[in-house]
Amino acid sequence: MLVVSDEVQTAVAERQPVVALESTIIAHGLPRPRNLQVAKELEAVVREEGAVPATIAVLDGRPHVGLDKEQLERVANEDGIRKLGHRDLPLAVATGASGATTVSATALLAARAGLRVFATGGLGGVHREWTVTQDESADLGLLARTRITVVCAGVKSILDVPATLERLETLGVAVAGYGTDRFPGFYLADSGHPVDWTLRAPGEIAEVMRAQDALDGPDAALIVANPVPRDEQLDPVLHARVLAEALAACEERGITGQAITPFLLDELVRRTEGASLEANLAAVRGNVRLGARIATAWAGR
Incomplete structure (x- = not known):
């Protein structure tokens, strides 16, 4: 059920550094198009430091740990993206909903994927x-x-x-x-x-x-x-x-x-x-x- 990107899977398997990032700042925290610009900027900051970014979101009922370019753009631009706390995850999965993850949902999914570090705002x-x-x-x-x-x-x-x-x-x-x-x-x-x-x-x-x-x-x-x-x-x-x-x-x-x-x-x-x-x-x-x-x-x- 948990979809972990190939890049994140490889990094975890090889004990490379990975940083989990939440997606609510993209979908709900900033106006368009700045939200996508910031999302890309934050992933770039992680890469500049030699680590792999793992932005987390739920798309069509499937939790994703690590988003590709198209998925990141979807979270930033698609109308109807919900705001998901950890309590909402079973509902989103069962109903096929798409949503951006808050701190609690991001922390839970990151830990399930074997990640140990999560950076957020507050x-x-x-x-x-x-x-x-x-x-x-x-x-x-x-x-x-x-x-x-x-x-x-x-x-x-x-x-x-x-x-x-x-x-x-x-x-x-x-x-x-x-x-x-x-x-x-x-x-x-x-x-x-x-x-x-x-x-x-x-x-x-x-x-x-x-x-x-x-x-x-x-x-x-x-x-x-x-x-x-x-x-x-x-x-x-x-x-x-x-x-x-x-x-x-x-x-x-x-x-x-x-x-x-x-x-x-x-x-x-x-x-x-x-x-x-x-x-x-x-x-x-x-x-x-x-x-x-x-x-x-x-x-x-």
């Missing part, structure tokens, strides 16, 4: 007003039972960051900052919250991965929190002002529950005149490059 997390809505991303639970290294820029600052870190601790998911003792805030290099562990080189991360296997403890992810470069982050003052205004607008308009997050994201893009999107892409590029270097160290090259 994780989902615990949402604001969790005590009322119980709204928490499915990413967290899936990562608590999937042994994969996820390179990300933390979680979006519109979420409840300290609650997310507490939840990851409760679930037994290890979190380390890359070259920092601060947890990044996706658009921002520093969310304002610390991390307990700092790793400073791809080889050091690979050693942690090997220690995970040697200890043979519960399957859980390793989160490598890689901050967006400070010269490419969203201006913190602008971010704070826009977020405060957007949260006030939520209260004024009675926007609650699951409607809050998409509203805040749209407001950030609109009120920063696209600067938040550029910070997002800067974070993704950095994560993909680091992911490729970690995969290379993991492969022992």
Whole structure:
């Protein structure tokens, strides 16, 4: 059922470095035609570092790990591409649907294909007003039972960051900052919250991965929190002002529950005149490059 491209199969069999990439940024995160340009750029970044990219999506009910040119274009340009979390995969397979994979679905399919490194933008997390809505991303639970290294820029600052870190601790998911003792805030290099562990080189991360296997403890992810470069982050003052205004607008308009997050994201893009999107892409590029270097160290090259 799982379709693994020939290139990815060969790389896994020969212990060459491979990096899993999600496809929601292609289908749902960016406007056309920039989405396809970014998809190609991210795969090129992986190749520049000597690794093999494995973009993941579901096409006509078949999960694909590694897309060819035509498949990548299809995800970017076809109308009706669904957004699939890991819970949606059986439904998509059974009904022959096509969809782009979120963090949770990408991590699951990557692990099933024997991949160990996954680079993305940011994780989902615990949402604001969790005590009322119980709204928490499915990413967290899936990562608590999937042994994969996820390179990300933390979680979006519109979420409840300290609650997310507490939840990851409760679930037994290890979190380390890359070259920092601060947890990044996706658009921002520093969310304002610390991390307990700092790793400073791809080889050091690979050693942690090997220690995970040697200890043979519960399957859980390793989160490598890689901050967006400070010269490419969203201006913190602008971010704070826009977020405060957007949260006030939520209260004024009675926007609650699951409607809050998409509203805040749209407001950030609109009120920063696209600067938040550029910070997002800067974070993704950095994560993909680091992911490729970690995969290379993991492969022992």
